[in-house]
Amino acid sequence: MTDEDDGLTYAEAGVDIGESEAATAALLGATDDFAGDFAGLLDIGDRYLALATDGVGTKLLVAEALGDYSTVGIDCIAMNVNDLVAQGVEPVAFVDYLALEDPDDAVTEQLGRGLARGADLADVALLGGETAIMPDVISGLDIAGTAAGLAPHDGLFDGEAAPGDAIVGWASSGIHSNGLTLAREAVTRDHAYTDPFPPDPDRSIGEVLLEPTRIYTGVLEALRNRETHAAAHVTGGGWTNVVRMGPHRYEVTDPFEAQPVYGFVQSTGDVDDAEMHRTFNMGTGFVAALPPADADAVAAETDGRVIGHVTESDGDAGTVEIRGLSLPASE
Secondary structure (H helix, E strand, O other): OOOOOOOOOHHHHOOOHHHHHHHHHHHHOOOOOOOOOOOEEEEOOOEEEEEEEEEOOOHHHHHHHHOOOOOHHHHHHHHHHHHHHOOOOEEEEEEEEEEEOOOOHHHHHHHHHHHHHHHHHHOOEEEEEEEEEOOOOOOOEEEEEEEEEEEEOOOOOOOOOOOOOEEEEEEOOOOOOOOHHHHHHHHOOOOOOOOEEOOEEEEEHHHHHOOOOOOOHHHHHHHHOOOOOEEEEOOOOHHHHHHHHOOOEEEEOOOOOOOHHHHHHHHHHOOOHHHHHHHOOOOEEEEEEEOHHHHHHHHHHOOOEEEEEEEOOOOOOOEEEEOOEEEEOOO
16 A cells, blocks of 8 residues: 555546536536436436437547557447446447547548447447547547437436445456546656556557446346346546445445556556545446345346445445445545
8 A cells, every 4th residue: 555645646647536526516507407327317208318428538648649549439438328327228329529630531440440349339329420620629639429328217227225235346347438647647657658568568558558448238137127226337536436326335345356457557656545446446347236136136147246235324425445445425
């Protein structure tokens, strides 16, 4: 464990989660139409239409450094459809928005290939999108998108875990598309993205950071067939995201093992254990809260496992207890 006072933090690297959440709250405060923690929901009569929008973030800078944009389209789709799954919504379609400083056929071909692969993995229709050339606004490129999904009125998860629930978790594929600002700052202190990755010298550091975000649409049917109370996509804010399932105490006793990339980021950046868990998924990318019997069944039907349980919180905000750490919902 490193000294929290001396180690690199996400805020020092350039992203303050608290300020980001405050800005989002101010934006959403302008409308009464938004519903749902992970996606917007609109009642269209016999069902809900759900929309989620997100991008890839500074993972694009790693892609730029390697000249390899072939997988970031997968990330773009994953970050959106996973948010829909967290509410019990079946993703059905995706549109993208690509902003470029200069047109580049080789880059856009790679991006398109990744989007097509992501759509195939998520089993959604790729409906195209919009490309804008804006040299006065954009340096390099940015890509984002929107996923649409449908859910019957009785198909949504309640969104609130209950004390006594078990927590089922599913492994991540690595860093996914969150915390890259901190990861990049850490690894580039003494290394280049093209350097061999010490735990696996056959791959470069950049290749490991570009490992695509896992898509969790495959667990939705099992969750819908059981009494799933809530689910969470472990993204920005790391493990504190779990408290979006309700202000409870989440005791995580058997998380999935953190991939070697996390130990590398922590050691090269001198990052504190708590900061790592407040920033990254640390090996577990998606969780759900269900009654114990249902949790066992879902874990058996998928590649998940029971990783902990939910108890009453000692305070109003909720906490996550994991690997000897106590992470409050907000700092």
